[in-house]
Amino acid sequence: MTDQAPPLPVPGGTSLRGAVTVIAALLVLVALWLGRELVAPVALALVLVVIVHPIRHPLERRGWPRWAATTVVIAVAYLILAMLAALLVFAGVEFADLVVDVVDELQAAVASVASWLASVGLGDQLADATASALDPSALVDLAQGLGGWLLGFLTAAFFVLAYVIFMAADAARYRRAEAAFGAGIRPRLVRIRALNSSIRRYYVVNASFGAIVAVIDGLALWALGVPIPAVWAILAFVTNFIPNIGFVLGLIPPAVLAFVVGGVPLLLVVIAVYSVVNVVLQVLVQPKFVSDAVDLSLTLSFFSVVFWTFVIGPLGAILSIPLTLAAREALLGDGNGWLRWLSGNASVPAPAGATTGAAPPDAA
Numbered sequence: 001m002t003d004q005a006p007p008l009p010v011p012g013g014t015s016l017r018g019a020v021t022v023i024a025a026l027l028v029l030v031a032l033w034l035g036r037e038l039v040a041p042v043a044l045a046l047v048l049v050v051i052v053h054p055i056r057h058p059l060e061r062r063g064w065p066r067w068a069a070t071t072v073v074i075a076v077a078y079l080i081l082a083m084l085a086a087l088l089v090f091a092g093v094e095f096a097d098l099v100v101d102v103v104d105e106l107q108a109a110v111a112s113v114a115s116w117l118a119s120v121g122l123g124d125q126l127a128d129a130t131a132s133a134l135d136p137s138a139l140v141d142l143a144q145g146l147g148g149w150l151l152g153f154l155t156a157a158f159f160v161l162a163y164v165i166f167m168a169a170d171a172a173r174y175r176r177a178e179a180a181f182g183a184g185i186r187p188r189l190v191r192i193r194a195l196n197s198s199i200r201r202y203y204v205v206n207a208s209f210g211a212i213v214a215v216i217d218g219l220a221l222w223a224l225g226v227p228i229p230a231v232w233a234i235l236a237f238v239t240n241f242i243p244n245i246g247f248v249l250g251l252i253p254p255a256v257l258a259f260v261v262g263g264v265p266l267l268l269v270v271i272a273v274y275s276v277v278n279v280v281l282q283v284l285v286q287p288k289f290v291s292d293a294v295d296l297s298l299t300l301s302f303f304s305v306v307f308w309t310f311v312i313g314p315l316g317a318i319l320s321i322p323l324t325l326a327a328r329e330a331l332l333g334d335g336n337g338w339l340r341w342l343s344g345n346a347s348v349p350a351p352a353g354a355t356t357g358a359a360p361p362d363a364a
Contacts, residue, residue, distance in 0.1 A: 029311060032311050032312060033310075033311050033312075036311065036312040036313050037313075038159065039311075039312050040312040040313055040315040040316065040319075041157075041159035041160045041163060042159075042163055043312065043315070043316075043319050043323060044160050044315060044319065045077075045159075045160045045163035045164045045167055046163075046167060047199060047203070047319060047322055048077045048080060048081070048160075048164060049073070049077060049164060049167040049168050049171055050196045050199050050200060050322075051077075051080075051199070051200050051203055052073050052076045052077050052080070053073060053168075053171050053196070054200070055069075055072060055073055055076055056069035056070065056072065056073050056171075056172065059072060066172050069172070070168050070169055070171075070172050073168045073171075074164055074165055074168045077164045077168065078161065078164070081157065081160060081161070081164075085157065087234050087237075087238075088234075090230075090231075090234070091230075091231045091234045091235065094228045094230070094231045095228070095231055098227055098228050098231075098257075177189060191329060192329075195325060195326060195329050198294065198295070198325060199322045199325065202294055202321055202322065203241075203322075206240055206241050207241075209240060209281055209285070210236070210237040210238075210240030210241065211237060212281060213236050213237070213240055213277060213278060213281055214233040214234065214236045214237035214240075215233065216277050217229075217232065217233055217236045217250075217254075217273070217274060217277060218230060218232065218233030218236070220270075220273045220277070221233070221254055221258075221270070224258070224262075224266060224269060224270065224273075225261070225262070225266075226254055226257055226258050226261065226262075226266070226270065227257060227261065229254075232250070232253065232254040232257075235249075235250050235253065235254075236250040238250075238318070241317075241318045242305060242317045242318060242320070243301040243302065243304070243305055243320065243321060244298070244301060244302045244305065245302070245305060247274070247278045250274075251270075251271065251274045251278075254270055254274075255267055255270050255271055255274075258270040294321055294325070296321065296324060296325070296343060297342075297343060300324065300343050301320075301321065301324075304320040304321065304323070304324040305317050305320045307320070308320040308323050308324070328340070328343055
């Protein structure tokens, strides 16, 4: 018997597979972007079900039927949605009323800023750009467009309510996967449970610190006399779920309003208060608790906010971390330890035979 020659490598085979992978990824992203009005509610519903799913376990251990435990999970998810909707509607109505009341003061503040910029020789173009950025008509249009925004919000909420029912019912069935497919599927189930646990810890930590930041910021703004401090406290709570840039997004509106009602001194005080509170809690304390749940690099965390906001809209900023964690798990799985480590997963075990802490050999 003659030995068979090994198959010849196909020229460009690796490059072809890489090109196909890139094209497939681009097609998926285009599909997500085109269907973002449906994808965003699906992602929100999935995250809500992941957060409240553990409620069913103690109920079933107490003898509750599966349908009753599922009903409780759905009810708790609906309660969270109702609370968030109430906060957003309250903030929207209060903001609309405020814009109507302070339009004249805002116009005067814009005119003073533009004239000051021109007087210090920064040029008419910079003054015009600043004036257009603070144009009161934009705020008026935003306030008047709240009705359309609320209609879109209610439409998305309808889809979320429906998705929560379906996903909560399916979640009760997935726990029987090992019995159906055998022990070979156990590692995959372990990774899914670890991902769900990370998402829950991430939102619990962010909600806890967000509530603390919101209370402190709201009380500080109330003491300083900044109008509707409760709205800016809600904004601080919501933006705490946006990594890296959430602090800036939550600071800009109350800072601008502080400038309108109190001039530069009040503006500087608001910026100082926000900076102290948010730097101490969000930069020095919160990351120590979030790092165990997220395990993402700072660069990837920031990029995920921009990326998912572009793909599925504003809701992508709040869901960016869990979506990135899910995408990393789906794309990398147990393999590609180097890429997982590069993404910020410091717990990736080193390959067998690898040495740590050794200096690279000198080049010959």
